[in-house]
Amino acid sequence: MPLFPSEFADLLTLKGLRILRGRDPEACGALLRVPPRRFLSLTGVIDVRKAAACRDALEEELRGTLTVMEDPIPPESLLGMTENYSELLPKTVRVRTALLGSRRSRSWRVAERLGLTTLLRSESFGAFAAAVSGRALRRRWGIQVLCYGPGDYTGPHNDHHPEDPEARDGYVDMHITLATPAVAHQWLVYARGGHFSEIASVNTLGGVTVYRLPFWHYTTPLVARPGAEDAARRWVLLGTFLDAPRGR
Numbered sequence: 001m002p003l004f005p006s007e008f009a010d011l012l013t014l015k016g017l018r019i020l021r022g023r024d025p026e027a028c029g030a031l032l033r034v035p036p037r038r039f040l041s042l043t044g045v046i047d048v049r050k051a052a053a054c055r056d057a058l059e060e061e062l063r064g065t066l067t068v069m070e071d072p073i074p075p076e077s078l079l080g081m082t083e084n085y086s087e088l089l090p091k092t093v094r095v096r097t098a099l100l101g102s103r104r105s106r107s108w109r110v111a112e113r114l115g116l117t118t119l120l121r122s123e124s125f126g127a128f129a130a131a132v133s134g135r136a137l138r139r140r141w142g143i144q145v146l147c148y149g150p151g152d153y154t155g156p157h158n159d160h161h162p163e164d165p166e167a168r169d170g171y172v173d174m175h176i177t178l179a180t181p182a183v184a185h186q187w188l189v190y191a192r193g194g195h196f197s198e199i200a201s202v203n204t205l206g207g208v209t210v211y212r213l214p215f216w217h218y219t220t221p222l223v224a225r226p227g228a229e230d231a232a233r234r235w236v237l238l239g240t241f242l243d244a245p246r247g248r
């Protein structure tokens with residue numbers, strides 16, 4: 001039986017519904033303002049009890065199907081250096097993910113049964129991203145589920161895709177965070193004015209973060225509350241939205 005609502009709107013509070021309907025002047029179009037803002041963190045937009053129910057369904061059903069995604073620091077980035085101060089670090093990451101791209105994967109079958117794929121493809125999920133970003137977005141978008149455990153992180157990267165004509169001028173990501181109470185902290189650090197000077201907590205239950213990529217950012221290692229390492233996880237439900245073609 002599906003445990004997730006079929007529309008994202010059904011998870012929203014009154015504040016969330018106001019944003020969805022384009023009636024919250026502070027949040028709507030927030031990523032289009034001048035000076036440009038690349039990142040917005042929204043709380044109080046998803047009903048916390050519903051968020052907890054979604055998280056518990058992921059914990060029970062999807063957790064056993066996850067795959068580790070790991071790109072460590074390449075040893076040659078240190079040992080192969082021949083010149084002082086010439087270090088270069090590619091994107092590093094360790095996180096678990098649900099493979100939703102393949103219909104043959106266990107993750108896909110479970111996500112379908114739970115109603116998770118339906119929720120992430122729902123009209124109101126895309127409409128919410130469009131409302132906050134202030135842009136017309138394509139009606140088809142990429143979906144992903146990530147799960148950070150203790151020590152999982154994403155190193156500095158910018159999500160720029162200069163080889164992809166549809167994404168090279170920028171695109172929008174929207175993340176729904178569903179953390180367990182055993183998480184002590186995890187932070188998003190991002191650049192403004194050429195420095196990694198901005199920091200925002202991503203340890204939320206039902207928090208929504210919206211990004212206008214590319215820009216430099218990283219996610220700090222998840223830290224569990226003392227003695228609660230086994231239960232500390234942060235689930236991220238993610239949509240990646242390209243801009244709608246101009247003139248439509």
Ligand SMILES: [Fe+2]
Nearest residue numbers: 157158159217
């Ligand atoms: Fe990123």
